[in-house]
Amino acid sequence: LTCQQVLRQLSEYIDGELDPSLVASLSRHLEHCEDCRIVVHTTQKTIEISCNSEPVPLPDDVRERLWRSVQKKMGWAE
Amino acid sequence: VNELKSRLTLADLGPSLADEAPDSLAVSEEGALIQALRNGDEAAFALVVNRFSGPLLRVAMLYVPSRAVAEEVVQETWVGLLQGIDRFEGRSSLKTWLFSILTNRAKTRGQQEGRQIPFSAFSAAECASDEPALEPERFLPADHSQWPDHWALPPRSWGESPEKRLLARETRAYLADAIAALPPAQREVITLRDVEQWTSQEVCNALGISETNQRVLLHRARSRVRRSLETYFEKAQG
Numbered sequence: 461l462t463c464q465q466v467l468r469q470l471s472e473y474i475d476g477e478l479d480p481s482l483v484a485s486l487s488r489h490l491e492h493c494e495d496c497r498i499v500v501h502t503t504q505k506t507i508e509i510s511c512n513s514e515p516v517p518l519p520d521d522v523r524e525r526l527w528r529s530v531q532k533k534m535g536w537a538e
Numbered sequence: 539v540n541e542l543k544s545r546l547t548l549a550d551l552g553p554s555l556a557d558e559a560p561d562s563l564a565v566s567e568e569g570a571l572i573q574a575l576r577n578g579d580e581a582a583f584a585l586v587v588n589r590f591s592g593p594l595l596r597v598a599m600l601y602v603p604s605r606a607v608a609e610e611v612v613q614e615t616w617v618g619l620l621q622g623i624d625r626f627e628g629r630s631s632l633k634t635w636l637f638s639i640l641t642n643r644a645k646t647r648g649q650q651e652g653r654q655i656p657f658s659a660f661s662a663a664e665c666a667s668d669e670p671a672l673e674p675e676r677f678l679p680a681d682h683s684q685w686p687d688h689w690a691l692p693p694r695s696w697g698e699s700p701e702k703r704l705l706a707r708e709t710r711a712y713l714a715d716a717i718a719a720l721p722p723a724q725r726e727v728i729t730l731r732d733v734e735q736w737t738s739q740e741v742c743n744a745l746g747i748s749e750t751n752q753r754v755l756l757h758r759a760r761s762r763v764r765r766s767l768e769t770y771f772e773k774a775q776g
Binding site: 463501503508 | 587591595609610612613616617620670672677686687688689692693694695696704705709710713714717728732733735738753756757760761763764767768
């Protein structure tokens with residue numbers, strides 16, 4: 461595998477969704493290619509930072525509108 | 539639901555509930571959560587509203603032309619949940635069911651509001667474009683005598699960046715900006731997969747895209763965001 465071919469499979473490799481035969485080829489490439497190892501490592505870090513993202517809060521005004529609408533549509537008294 | 543409607547107040551949907559509800563409700567198991575909803579447990583409803591309204595709104599906006607209409611679709615989705623929970627048979631997860639209610643309503647509203655291009659169409663257009671994971675100039679040409687297709691401008695390690703810095707608020711804010719700047723389909727897929735941590739199947743179901751297109755979009759999105767962070771850390775290291 462060339463470096464570019466490795467990079468094309470990177471996301472699936474990290475997610476464990478790659479065909480086992482390709483995993484073996486990719487792992488062999490990574491053993492001797494430090495540059496591609498850096499991309500693997502930094503992509504994993506990117507995913508890790510994404511997983512630690514602040515949850516996007518629902519703005520208060522949206523929450524209030526949503527709730528009032530649900531009440532109205534369900535015929536609930538306020 | 540009758541009990542729920544008489545007891546649930548707007549205050550129950552306050553931001554603090556999102557942190558407190560799971561332990562206090564003891565509904566970490568989905569079956570228990572569904573049963574609680576059927577029993578008209580107001581805290582259970584507040585929990586799911588808090589947990590899913592943000593992602594629901596984000597997905598709704600893929601189908602309709604304005605945020606206001608997207609909010610209406612989310613409202614209709616919650617009404618749909620309350621009206622349909624007794625008939626929900628649990629063949630899919632609650633989340634999958636909830637998003638199927640949302641996407642059905644959002645598609646209908648999108649057609650009514652004149653949005654001609656569904657998400658699946660512009661995601662297909664993004665997938666069809668020939669976007670490399672990295673700039674071609676970072677690689678040696680395919681006919682290079684010694685190292686064809688290998689690195690010409692290799693990546694830099696972030697190894698010097700301590701773990702604390704990687705997860706610092708500033709870094710996460712930079713990542714959020716990088717995600718916001720992505721093409722729409724890439725942005726949605728990476729948000730649902732990596733930020734919201736959905737499975738690929740859940741993403742495909744919610745967005746109505748194929749597994750192949752989902753993989754392509756996720757890969758491209760991660761590549762772009764990784765490159766943005768690479769630039770960020772290079773600047774930070776001087």
